[in-house]
Amino acid sequence: MTADRRDRRTTLEEDPPEEVHSLPAVPEEAPRQPAELAGASGASGEVLPATVESPGHDVTESTEVVVEETRRAPLTVAEVESDPDILAIAGQTFRSRLILGTGKYSGNDVMARAIRASGAHIVTVAVRRVDLDRTREEGVLYHLDPGDFFLLANTAGCFTADEAVRYARLARAAGFNEWLKLEVIGDERTLLPDTQATITAAKELVAEGFKVMAYTNDDLVSALRLEDAGCVAIMPLASPIGSGLGVVNPFFIREIKRRCDVPVIVDAGVGTASDACIAMEQGMDGVLMNTAIAAAGDPVAMAEAMRHAVRAGRLAFLAGRMEPREIAVPSSPTRGMLD
Amino acid sequence: MPSWRRSDEPPGESGAERAGFGRGPGRRETTGHSRDTTGGALPDQKIRVRLNGKDREIPAGLTVRELLTSLELRPELVVVELNREILGRDAYADLPVREGDTLEVVHFVGGG
Numbered sequence: 481m482t483a484d485r486r487d488r489r490t491t492l493e494e495d496p497p498e499e500v501h502s503l504p505a506v507p508e509e510a511p512r513q514p515a516e517l518a519g520a521s522g523a524s525g526e527v528l529p530a531t532v533e534s535p536g537h538d539v540t541e542s543t544e545v546v547v548e549e550t551r552r553a554p555l556t557v558a559e560v561e562s563d564p565d566i567l568a569i570a571g572q573t574f575r576s577r578l579i580l581g582t583g584k585y586s587g588n589d590v591m592a593r594a595i596r597a598s599g600a601h602i603v604t605v606a607v608r609r610v611d612l613d614r615t616r617e618e619g620v621l622y623h624l625d626p627g628d629f630f631l632l633a634n635t636a637g638c639f640t641a642d643e644a645v646r647y648a649r650l651a652r653a654a655g656f657n658e659w660l661k662l663e664v665i666g667d668e669r670t671l672l673p674d675t676q677a678t679i680t681a682a683k684e685l686v687a688e689g690f691k692v693m694a695y696t697n698d699d700l701v702s703a704l705r706l707e708d709a710g711c712v713a714i715m716p717l718a719s720p721i722g723s724g725l726g727v728v729n730p731f732f733i734r735e736i737k738r739r740c741d742v743p744v745i746v747d748a749g750v751g752t753a754s755d756a757c758i759a760m761e762q763g764m765d766g767v768l769m770n771t772a773i774a775a776a777g778d779p780v781a782m783a784e785a786m787r788h789a790v791r792a793g794r795l796a797f798l799a800g801r802m803e804p805r806e807i808a809v810p811s812s813p814t815r816g817m818l819d
Numbered sequence: 820m821p822s823w824r825r826s827d828e829p830p831g832e833s834g835a836e837r838a839g840f841g842r843g844p845g846r847r848e849t850t851g852h853s854r855d856t857t858g859g860a861l862p863d864q865k866i867r868v869r870l871n872g873k874d875r876e877i878p879a880g881l882t883v884r885e886l887l888t889s890l891e892l893r894p895e896l897v898v899v900e901l902n903r904e905i906l907g908r909d910a911y912a913d914l915p916v917r918e919g920d921t922l923e924v925v926h927f928v929g930g931g
Contacts (some may be wrong), residue, residue: 581931591929606930609871609923610897612890619896620929636930650925653898653905721931748931770931 483691533700564678564794565599567766569743570691570712574630575601577760578790581770583636585779593607594624598783603629603748604768606636607651626656631695634661638742639674641681648685652738659687661715661747661768663695671748673701679709695747698732700739707740714740715747715768718759722771724751727758737763753782753789760782761801866918877916885912887924897926 560566560573566575580600585591595603605620624631633651638644644664652658664681666674673696682692686709693713694706703714716733719725726749729732737744743765750756750769759767767790776782863889864879877886883906887894899906900923916922 493921582929583931585929588929601823605927607925608928610892610926610929612871612873612888619894619926621927631927634930649905650898650900650923651927653907654927676821688845700848768931 564798565626565791566742567601567743569693569765575599576787576790577766577794578756578786579604579747579766579768580630580770580783582624583770584774586774588620588623589621590779591774594779594783595624595629597780598773598788599787602632603768604632604634606634608637608646628657631656632659632661634806635663635681637665638663639665641676641677641684644677644681645684648681648690649688652690657691658689659691659693661693661695662711673697673717675699675705678702678706678709682706682709682711688763693745700732700735700738703736703740703744707742710778711742713743713745713765715745717748718746718755719749721748722775723749724755724772724775725749726755727762730758730762733759733764734762737765756786756789757793757796760790761796763797766790831836835868866916868916868919869921871922871924879918881916882912883914883916886916886922887911892924897924898931 487579555566555573560568565576567577576599578598578600579594579602580598581604582591582595583606585594603624621631633648633654633656635644635651637646638647641664644662648660648662651660660680662678662685664674664677665671666677675696678696679693679702682694685692692709692711693715694711695715695717696702696706698716703716706714714736716734716736718727727746728749733744745766745768746759746764746765747768750759750767752771752772755772756767756769769786773779773782773786833894865876867876869875870877877889881889883899883901884894887897887899887917894908894911899911901914901916902921
């Protein structure tokens with residue numbers, strides 16, 4: 481890690497949009513090389529990702545416009561950068577910057593409808609013992625087609641690095657993908673992360689080939705350590721899990737975004753649509769939420785609100801907001817008033 | 820170690836271990852307890868195993884896959900840890916469940 485990265489962008493100015501979501505030139509595991517795509521521009525329906533289980537599109541360097549007969553055709557870099565909804569993490573792209581948890585819903589049907597209303601692509605799931613006393617239990621996967629959604633397993637409920645590593649390995653054995661939302665909790669009442677244990681677990685899991693997205697707090701130093709450990713995304717909380725308090729420390733999540741090269745996604749504490757919008761206005765790459773939707777009076781309606789909020793916040797950020805000031809500046813001309 | 824078992828190193832004491840499970844006699848293959856090596860088991864013979872944190876009696880001679888189906892579970896939707904080793908799914912049909920084994924059967928659930 482160079483001194484450059486530590487020191488850059490230390491002013492309070494917002495970054496120009498083209499820097500904020502720069503992508504690696506070529507992903508590590510591209511199923512399609514540019515040479516293959518060059519011949520495919522006339523062929524329709526042939527360009528498909530290598531695995532159905534990972535519907536995130538791989539970014540290529542090709543400047544060919546690929547005929548998108550299927551919604552899973554790979555995207556060009558230009559397309560990714562021009563679409564405000566597309567989220568890129570570790571060379572893979574996702575349709576939405578809104579990531580949803582699947583817990584706490586009153587039923588699987590409302591969960592599935594809310595997730596669809598939200599437009600989310602990535603959804604998180606937890607790993608737990610099967611309840612052997614309840615036969616024919618309908619698991620969450622009955623309602624979420626792994627072909628439509630990207631399943632991101634988490635290590636929710638883990639309080640030590642060893643536990644988190646164990647749960648991560650179990651999740652990966654389920655066979656969907658190598659991605660993981662790492663959570664190691666340090667305090668039961670606040671569910672705040674144990675950042676030290678998270679960093680330890682992250683190093684181990686990165687070494688085992690996981691793509692680790694790490695839940696952390698708003699401490700810049702922890703965020704930088706997690707990035708150094710090889711995490712593919714940093715996920716600072718807005719406020720405690722399930723609290724609905726919104727973004728309580730915009731200053732430091734902005735600084736985390738300025739200083740990290742990997743995507744920064746706010747995770748935990750969003751309560752209503754404006755919270756999600758505010759998070760995105762800080763320049764965040766995405767927002768993860770669960771309780772805000774699951775515990776809303778009408779989860780499906782709130783999911784739709786969140787879809788708009790995340791998009792609105794992203795557009796506002798890209799548009800470059802006006803400078804706030806503490807004196808009034810008239811909006812209408814001061815000349816031409818009558819005597 | 821047979822090639823069809825994943826060789827996960829035990830990660831050391833975890834919260835789950837502190838809670839007391841996983842300490843059954845079958846935890847490590849190399850401990851000295853005796854194993855039933857007879858090929859054919861009598862139909863009514865039972866063995867004791869620890870399954871998802873509870874001691875249970877199950878019929879002797881079942882494979883992991885047979886145990887899962889007897890519990891009305893779909894093998895493709897669960898992950899099995901046998902004596903702290905995560906099993907690959909292709910091993911379920913071949914692996915016998917033996918006296919004293921500790922099994923964890925997990926799956927994905929809704930979570931944030």
